Amino acid sequence: GAATEVIAVSCGVAQCQETLRTAMAIGADRAIHVLTDVELQPLAVAKLLKALVDKEQPGLVILGKQAIDDDANQTGQMLAALAKLPQATFASKVEVAGEKVHVTREIDGGLETLALSMPAVITTDLRLNEPRYVTLPNIMKAKKKQLDTVTPEELGVEVTPRLKTLKVAEPAKRGAGVKVADVAALVEKLKNEAKVI
Structure with missing residues (x-):
């Protein structure tokens, strides 16, 4: 009830429109799709989002x-730096109170609560919320909602990749386990073969 409008944004290939729908x-009330076939790296996405933040x-x-593709955990922090906005990361609870937002985040020793002045950038943890179920009537309504498509060039952002992936390799396959007869045999294997004790 605190938001007057929710805008969903995705950057990437044409299939992103399905996610936005x-x-x-x-x-979400409306959506913006930044259409590009270029491999987007975190800095490029942050610059695209910064252009949209300036506009919206x-x-x-x-x-x-x-992101699920590169697990970089960089875009939110880069966006906050580029836009010169306060940020809170790994939010597990968000409460808006006037011009302030209180963000609870999980840390090693328990919970930490930050108070930020708005506008602000927040990156979310898995436990922040449970998404609503998508119902058929809402799917039909979503088809009529506004979905704007822009290109990086229209936003004045250069998205040429700065990093080059040299190699991607799967981790080594795990070896089969071994059964031992008794505790003495286990200790012997841990000491002489695994060399962990």
């Missing part, structure tokens, strides 16, 4: 903590 079916002037920018 799902976001609108869940409750949101009160709160909420991003996932890391």
Whole structure:
């Protein structure tokens, strides 16, 4: 009830529009798709989002903590730095109170609560919320909602990759386990073969 409008944004290939339609079916009011076939790296995405933040002037920018393709965990922090906005990462609870937002995040020793002035950038943890179910009527309504498509060139952002992936390799396969007759045999194997004790 604190937001007057929710805008979903995705950067990438044409298939991103399916994700944006799902976001609108869940409750977003409109969507923006930054269409590009270039491999987007965290800095490029942050620059694209910065251009959209400058244009839309949101009160709160909420991003996932890391992408599922590269697990970089960089875009939110880069966006906050580029836009010169306060940030909170790994949010497990967000409460908006006037011009402030209180963000609870899990740390090694328990919970930490930060108070940020808005506008702000927040990256979310898995435990922040449970998404609504997508219903058929909302899927039909989402088809009528506004979905704008822009290109990086229209936003004035250069997205040429700066990093080159030299090699990707799977981790070594795990060896089969070994059964031992008794504790003495286990200790002997740990000491002489595994060399962990």
